[in-house]
Amino acid sequence: MPALALAAGIVLGFVVLWDSFETILLPRRASNPLRITRAVLESIWRVWSAASRPIRDRSRRENFLSFYAILSLLFLFAVWAFALITAFALAHWSIGRRASVLVSFGDALYLSASTFFTLGLGDVVPRGGWARTITVIEAGMGFGFLALVISYLPVLYQAFSRREVRITTLDEWSGSPPSAAALLRRNAEGQDPRAIATLLRDWEVAAAELLESHISYPILAFFRSQHDNQSWIASLTTILDTCALILVGVEGVPEFQARLTFAIGRHAAVDLSQILGLEPEPPPQDRLGGEDLARLRAWLAQGGVVLAEGPEAERHLTELRAMYEPYVHVLARYLLMPLPTWVPPEGPRFNWRTTAWARTARRDAH
Numbered sequence: 001m002p003a004l005a006l007a008a009g010i011v012l013g014f015v016v017l018w019d020s021f022e023t024i025l026l027p028r029r030a031s032n033p034l035r036i037t038r039a040v041l042e043s044i045w046r047v048w049s050a051a052s053r054p055i056r057d058r059s060r061r062e063n064f065l066s067f068y069a070i071l072s073l074l075f076l077f078a079v080w081a082f083a084l085i086t087a088f089a090l091a092h093w094s095i096g097r098r099a100s101v102l103v104s105f106g107d108a109l110y111l112s113a114s115t116f117f118t119l120g121l122g123d124v125v126p127r128g129g130w131a132r133t134i135t136v137i138e139a140g141m142g143f144g145f146l147a148l149v150i151s152y153l154p155v156l157y158q159a160f161s162r163r164e165v166r167i168t169t170l171d172e173w174s175g176s177p178p179s180a181a182a183l184l185r186r187n188a189e190g191q192d193p194r195a196i197a198t199l200l201r202d203w204e205v206a207a208a209e210l211l212e213s214h215i216s217y218p219i220l221a222f223f224r225s226q227h228d229n230q231s232w233i234a235s236l237t238t239i240l241d242t243c244a245l246i247l248v249g250v251e252g253v254p255e256f257q258a259r260l261t262f263a264i265g266r267h268a269a270v271d272l273s274q275i276l277g278l279e280p281e282p283p284p285q286d287r288l289g290g291e292d293l294a295r296l297r298a299w300l301a302q303g304g305v306v307l308a309e310g311p312e313a314e315r316h317l318t319e320l321r322a323m324y325e326p327y328v329h330v331l332a333r334y335l336l337m338p339l340p341t342w343v344p345p346e347g348p349r350f351n352w353r354t355t356a357w358a359r360t361a362r363r364d365a366h
Helices: 002-025 036-052 058-099 105-116 129-174 180-190 193-216 218-222 232-249 256-275 290-302 311-335 356-365
Strands: none
Touching (some): 002 036, 002 058, 058 105, 058 129, 058 218, 105 129, 129 180, 129 193, 129 218, 129 232, 180 232, 180 290, 218 311
16 A cells, blocks of 8 residues: 555656646647646636626626636646645655554645645654655755746746737727728828838737747636737737738738738647647638628728729638638637627727827817
8 A cells, every 4th residue: 555655646746747847847839638737727717718608798707707817827836736745745655654653644744735835844754764855855846846836927927918019009000809901991091001011020920929929838828918809819810811801902012021921820820729729610600791891892992992802802812711710710719709800890999099098188189
């Protein structure tokens, strides 16, 4: 029995350490399907997302969903810590039983916990060379675990901050929620064909950063944006929609940069859906049906944007949409982040116009 306890403790400790290594330190996609992190985060998300569905108010629902990411991480850290404490307790108990030092597993668990958190109470102490060696290793591991947790959270918040800067600056171009039509019309207002190329070049870099950071730390996909009408999925989809329209043909707008941004944006959507274990699936309702496409053309024409017409243009647009819409759709459905429309709703909303300061400034101006 002591030998089995020792073997179980070694296996459990190795599994936890390897899982934490893959989650925090390994800067690439983890290929191990039997992971504590995946099981914990997916289980909590299923419960959390189900609890959010009865909430009808969008702002309250987004606020509720925003707590998931950080609370699930704290719970994951607690699971890791408890599993490591249990693993060392099994080792202490197996050795203590042979030496007649620890009479119960509860004593071993108490010794392990006080050692892991470096309490040093001294009421239960290890005796013998092996027991002391295990105690020293566990104390060092406790310090290392705390250091990993402290260093992990700032890295997440830095990546989140970089992502949100891109999303926030997109508001002034395409509104919130964003739309490709609003972006193209805003570009036409500037009468500078190079302006949108600069924006798309910035989003080429942003999509690459999104791909790298969210593959390394998939929990970032669950972090909600600061405003309830924004999300990283909606912003990425809007950029892909815009690139698709430019590649079909927008008068006066060169397509080279759009082709590059479309490629990396589609790459991000595909890989992130795979990292979350989601199978691509077309939206149940066409985002740009026949009437919607006609409305899009009319809305763009009102702003001086001429979109290519004809069967060939429509076929090309359909092919481009099929390359990314199944992936962004499953991401949006799983993460409860709605996809943007191609044409903004009546009275497009810009977040910078809805702050208290902006309302006061407009009132003073009149």
